[in-house]
Amino acid sequence: MSRVAIRILSLVAFLVAPVVVTPAVAQGPADWEVRVDSSANAADPDDVPDLTVMAMGNDFHVTGGPAGTFWNPANVVEGDFTAKATFNLMKPASHTSFYGLTFGGEDLAGAGQKYLYFLVAQNGNYIIKMRAGENTTDVQASTAHAAVAQPGANGRSTNTLEVRVAGETISYVVNGTVVHTTPKSGATTVTDGIVGVRVNHVLDVMIRDFEVVR
Numbered sequence: 001m002s003r004v005a006i007r008i009l010s011l012v013a014f015l016v017a018p019v020v021v022t023p024a025v026a027q028g029p030a031d032w033e034v035r036v037d038s039s040a041n042a043a044d045p046d047d048v049p050d051l052t053v054m055a056m057g058n059d060f061h062v063t064g065g066p067a068g069t070f071w072n073p074a075n076v077v078e079g080d081f082t083a084k085a086t087f088n089l090m091k092p093a094s095h096t097s098f099y100g101l102t103f104g105g106e107d108l109a110g111a112g113q114k115y116l117y118f119l120v121a122q123n124g125n126y127i128i129k130m131r132a133g134e135n136t137t138d139v140q141a142s143t144a145h146a147a148v149a150q151p152g153a154n155g156r157s158t159n160t161l162e163v164r165v166a167g168e169t170i171s172y173v174v175n176g177t178v179v180h181t182t183p184k185s186g187a188t189t190v191t192d193g194i195v196g197v198r199v200n201h202v203l204d205v206m207i208r209d210f211e212v213v214r
Contacts, residue, residue: 029057031074032060036051051064056206059207061090061204062206067199068198069102071102075196081212082164082212083101083163084160084163084212085160085161085209085210086209087159087161088158088208089204090204092122096122098198099197100118100197101118101195102118102194103118103191105193105195111133114131114132115193116139116189120159120174121148123144124148125145126143126172128140128182130188130190145177147174147175147179148174169181169183169184170184
């Protein structure tokens, strides 16, 4: 098992030119890439400047620090598909922060990055957003749902997230329960593209059993 620390040299450097890291096998499953982004919001601090990723076979363990978006360029979908992964929160974060699936991705390493993301947090909420460059648009604002597991007495929780695109419907699923649906059509629901995962700031999350079924 290998351990690699990705250090953000400065927030200014990131804002001028986004820090993009192409990881070796030791930084996640083979052929996966990482885009690291630090928070500029004083209410959402990065406790440490490192994002650490440990590969465990086809799974990987992310500890931050800054947020990261992870993807394999081969995971490109068009039309109907199901994306799924299990997220183990290893300990509560210092503040509410989200993690989960991304899809509809394009130009993920560039200034024109675009993707949808479906994330959950330790407070039992989920959120769905569209990112275009540095701007985000709510598809569904942060909402509580009983299907989202919160940390137990040991501080850990497990949530399996799915995005199911079938016909003209997108279904967002947590632990087998559909928590939200949207039509596929619309400016904020472009689903064709790269599928991956995102882990936001100051989190300790294990990602397991990532799969895309076309």
